[in-house]
Amino acid sequence: MVANVPNLKAIVAATALTVTFSLPSAVLAQVGTGAPDEAALLAELSVADPADAAAIDRELQALWRKSGSPAMDLLLTRGVRALERGDTEEAIEHLTALTDHAPGFARGWYERARAYFVIGLYGPSVADLEHALALNPNNYDAIYALGTIFEQFRDPQNAYAAYLRAKAIHPTHQEVTKALDRLAPLVEGKEL
Numbered sequence: 001m002v003a004n005v006p007n008l009k010a011i012v013a014a015t016a017l018t019v020t021f022s023l024p025s026a027v028l029a030q031v032g033t034g035a036p037d038e039a040a041l042l043a044e045l046s047v048a049d050p051a052d053a054a055a056i057d058r059e060l061q062a063l064w065r066k067s068g069s070p071a072m073d074l075l076l077t078r079g080v081r082a083l084e085r086g087d088t089e090e091a092i093e094h095l096t097a098l099t100d101h102a103p104g105f106a107r108g109w110y111e112r113a114r115a116y117f118v119i120g121l122y123g124p125s126v127a128d129l130e131h132a133l134a135l136n137p138n139n140y141d142a143i144y145a146l147g148t149i150f151e152q153f154r155d156p157q158n159a160y161a162a163y164l165r166a167k168a169i170h171p172t173h174q175e176v177t178k179a180l181d182r183l184a185p186l187v188e189g190k191e192l
Contacts, residue, residue: 038063042138045170053172064107064136072102076111083115091115099128106135110142122149140166144176151179160187 038060045056067073079094095112102108113128126149132142147162160183166176 050172067102067105072098079111088115088119106132138169140170156183156186
């Protein structure tokens with residue numbers, strides 16, 4: 001695994017640089033259908049106080065969990081529940097079926113990246129995060145996950161940059177704030 005670290009960093013760096021504010025086509029299709037508008041929710045989130053941000057985060061997560069197919073939603077639910085139980089093998093099986101059958105559904109890629117991370121498969125985790133962010137560049141949890149992987153490889157500069165990107169989208173994200181506070185002395189240095 002260590003031999004692949006330079007390639008892993010290149011993949012993650014390229015992913016971090018290509019993250020944009022554009023909306024995925026699945027979200028654009030929902031606009032005007034009465035479904036929550038991702039752009040409006042993200043705009044609200046960027047200026048919300050912590051209590052309101054938690055509610056907006058729940059709305060965004062609910063929006064991002066909808067694949068548009070009951071069968072795919074069931075695979076997602078089964079995969080996430082298996083991961084919560086600690087059965088990563090079962091989680092990966094369900095989530096792989098999901099990404100195979102719904103490759104345009106960002107949440108499937110993100111959840112499988114989480115499962116790979118849990119078992120220490122960082123390369124596949126990064127590859128799945130790359131897919132997730134290509135489909136939904138506003139997923140602050142996926143961006144945070146990239147930062148976490150950078151930290152695993154002792155790359156505080158890129159980890160910090162990823163965390164700053166996540167914080168720009170979700171300013172009150174507690175884990176992101178903790179990570180930035182932890183890395184600030186390493187990246188920004190200390191005042192003399």
